[in-house]
Amino acid sequence: MLISRRTSWSLRGIALLYLLLLLVLPLGVVFGRTFEHGFSTAWGWMTTPAAISAFWLTVLVAVIAVPLNTIFGVGCALVLVRGRARGRAILDALIDLPFVVSPVIVGLALILVYGQTGWFGKWFTDHGVRIIYAAPGIVLATIFVSLPFVVREVAPVLIEVGDEQEQAAATLGASSWQTFWRVTLPSIRWGVAYGVVLTTARALGEIGAVLIVSSNVAGQTQTLPLLVLARSDQIGSGAITSAYAAATELAVMSLVVLLAMTLLGRGRDSS
């Protein structure tokens, strides 16, 4: 299609304006509001005991959820693409559920199963394990919402690279374990890495499901997103700056994730 200069410029203008209003401006405002009373004030809000504890809880949850979903994701992609067992189609269809189920429903569902009066909750309570309103509940909710990312990134790569090299390795006498580590994993590494980044982004930022399964107690079960919410609801001078400070902390983490996404996306396309 040959497009006149004028049409091309106005399309570009509309796209840029839309993205400016929707993406760039809001982010700029949060950074601006965070530092309007100086860097040390903002830093002070980021380093209160509650904020430090929230930061580490968020990191802890991601450190548990991301590896579990990565192992599951790679294994599941292998089963779906390379396996021959019956029932793969059903598993394939159900994997995407977490992408379309509301986080609020995730929270409710976990309470109904793992809460004190839930299906398995009584057994856990009898054995002194508290899941809902405690850290394990936050971990479960995070695993739920970030479950499909690695599978959905790795499966297409597995289809694309084919299994000829794997068969060659097997013919030359490699065990299936050796084949996985020496042949399969190197060929899908960009897909795995990209899936891990997406999982991490979701794990760090999840609030909907966590909001419901966490008791939201500062210093105990408050993640960074919950801290932003709690501080936003407070009234009084400094409250809003403190919320912006915690939001900036999260935004910086997500910009790092975005950078990783861009770089890995490039590696994935060029390989």
Added chain:
Amino acid sequence: MARGALGLGIATLYLSAIVLIPLAAVAVKAFSAGLGTFWDSVTSPYAAKALVITLVISLIVAAIGAVMGTLVAWVLVRDEFRGKRVLNALIDLPFALPTIVAGLTLLALYGPDSPFGVHLAYTRAAVIVALLFVTLPFVVRSVQPVLIEVDREVEEAAASLGASNATTFRRIVLPSLRPAILSGAALAFARSVGEIGSLVLIAGKVQIASIVIYADIESDAPHAAASLSVVLLVLALIVLVILRRLGGRVAH
């Protein structure tokens, strides 16, 4: 034993413990007092109104997202300008940015302290803006690869035969983009129906379904919450089936 049977078993077990059994518990709870009670709960004025508002808002978001997302994808693929790569990276920002931060930023920009004097907060318009933000990448990222692959010779042929740009777009380009636009819009719709993170701060008294479910859980009415959840779950399943039909891969 067929190849991968053990793996399939383990994967199914993991998925069951975390996803399937909990979702089943929601359905069981919703129907625990019989079909009649479920129906009464879902058709109560409170719940019915929330469902209608949620559906209307989500459809608006999917429609605006489809048009603007296609436009943005077009500019990113067919246009050349400085800073395009930065802009391309920025598209993924809503996926990377925690939704509560998105809500707070929109509150800062379009809320009571708005630097431009635009007061959208706590209105339906604010909910739509927040949802447009969090769903922005869906259509763009689903249309972009298709647009790159599209054969431009057909467009040139159409133009040389005298077709206007509008006709070429409508008759040649749009048909090949349609599945991608639709699957992107379907994902945006599904996300909008269930979204809460970016809305808790700015929804105010706009009673969308996810906020109503949250309020029901907090006020210890799990049955009402479960009933409304079942309706949303059915909607989610319909979207999943549509996506499978379109053959689009479900991303992010």
